[in-house]
Amino acid sequence: MERFVCASANPDKVAEIASVLAGLVELVPRPAHVPEVVEDADTLVGNARLKAAALCVATGCAAISDDTGLEVDALGGEPGVSTAMFAGIGCSYADNRAKMLDVLRDVVPPHRTARFKTVAMVVWPDGRELAVEGVCEGGIATTELGERGFGYDSIFIPAEGDGRTFSQMSESEKNEISHRGRAFRALLAALADRAGEA
Numbered sequence: 001m002e003r004f005v006c007a008s009a010n011p012d013k014v015a016e017i018a019s020v021l022a023g024l025v026e027l028v029p030r031p032a033h034v035p036e037v038v039e040d041a042d043t044l045v046g047n048a049r050l051k052a053a054a055l056c057v058a059t060g061c062a063a064i065s066d067d068t069g070l071e072v073d074a075l076g077g078e079p080g081v082s083t084a085m086f087a088g089i090g091c092s093y094a095d096n097r098a099k100m101l102d103v104l105r106d107v108v109p110p111h112r113t114a115r116f117k118t119v120a121m122v123v124w125p126d127g128r129e130l131a132v133e134g135v136c137e138g139g140i141a142t143t144e145l146g147e148r149g150f151g152y153d154s155i156f157i158p159a160e161g162d163g164r165t166f167s168q169m170s171e172s173e174k175n176e177i178s179h180r181g182r183a184f185r186a187l188l189a190a191l192a193d194r195a196g197e198a
Contacts, residue, residue: 001024001025001026002025002026002062002191003025003026003028003061003062004025004026004027004028004061004062004063004064004122005028005029005030005031005055005056005059005061005062005063005064006018006027006028006029006030006055006063006064006065007030007037007051007052007054007055007063007064007065008030008051008065008066009030009036009037012150012151013066013068013180014029014030016171016175016178016180016181017064017066017180017184019171019175020175020180020181020184020185021184021188024188025064025188025191027064028061030055031058031059034054034055034058034059037050037051037054037055038050039051039067041081042081043081044067044068044069044080044081044117044118044119044133045067045119045121045131047067047081048065048066048067048119048120048121048131049065049121049123049129049131051063051065051067052064052065052121052122052123052129053123055123056123056124056125060125061125062122062123062124062125063122063123064120064121064122064187065120065121065122065123066118066119066120066121066180066183066184067081067118067119068083068116068117068118068119068179068180069081069082069083069116069117070083070086070114070115070116070152070156071114071115071116071117072100072104072112072113072114072140073111073113073114074104074107074111074112074113075103075104083096083151083152084096084151086099086100087099093150093151093152096151096152097144097152097154097155100140100152100155101140101142101143101144101155104140109139109142112139112140112141112142113137113138113139114137114138114139114140114156115135115136115137115138115179116135116136116138116152116156116178116179116180117133117134117135117179118133118134118135118179118180118182118183119131119132119133119183120132120133120134120180120183120184120186120187121187122187122191130187130190130191130194132183132186132187132190133183133186134178134179134180134181134182134183134184134185134186135179135182136158136159136160136177136178136179136182137158137159137160138156138157138158138159138161139156139157139159140155140156140157141154141155141156141157141165143155144165144167145164145165145167145168146164146165146166146167146168146169147167148166148167148168148169148170148171149166149167149169149174152166153165153166153167153174154166154167158177158178160177161173161177166178
């Protein structure tokens with residue numbers, strides 16, 4: 001079983017990643033002494049690389065990371081790489097959701113289409129890296145629905161679901177169709193392919 005340091009400092013993301021990878025790889029928690037990584041790249045791949053590379057250097061171990069963006073068509077693809085700070089630096093999940101509902105208040109449901117994209121990446125100490133993407137198409141609800149999850153879960157309705165938001169789904173239901181679940185399953189498949197080629 002391969003061993004990776006988890007580069008994410010977000011406990012909600014770490015829990016989802018761990019759930020998808022459980023029993024398939026050994027996921028080591030991010031060391032407490034490692035400072036936050038400044039995510040100033042202009043792409044999801046760039047930010048995922050910054051995090052994984054920093055943890056790889058700090059620990060000397062292979063590191064696994066992800067970066068996620070929400071692309072809303074009515075906003076020209078924004079907030080994208082700025083998804084976590086949509087409502088400003090230091091904003092909360094609730095702040096981001098409230099701003100999203102506000103800026104889309106005059107947009108009717110057929111035009112509230114959106115997608116989540118996650119880039120999952122591994123960086124090894126010898127400089128090798130592997131990156132894959134997971135996408136979940138859907139739309140933005142007109143009000144918050146559900147109590148579970150985090151981030152934008154209570155206002156994102158996946159197209160492949162049954163009309164419920166991510167917040168209204170169980171953890172396993174969400175992981176089955178979510179951007180992050182897809183990205184990390186794709187990463188596992190790519191790692192298996194690499195191992196087979198070795």
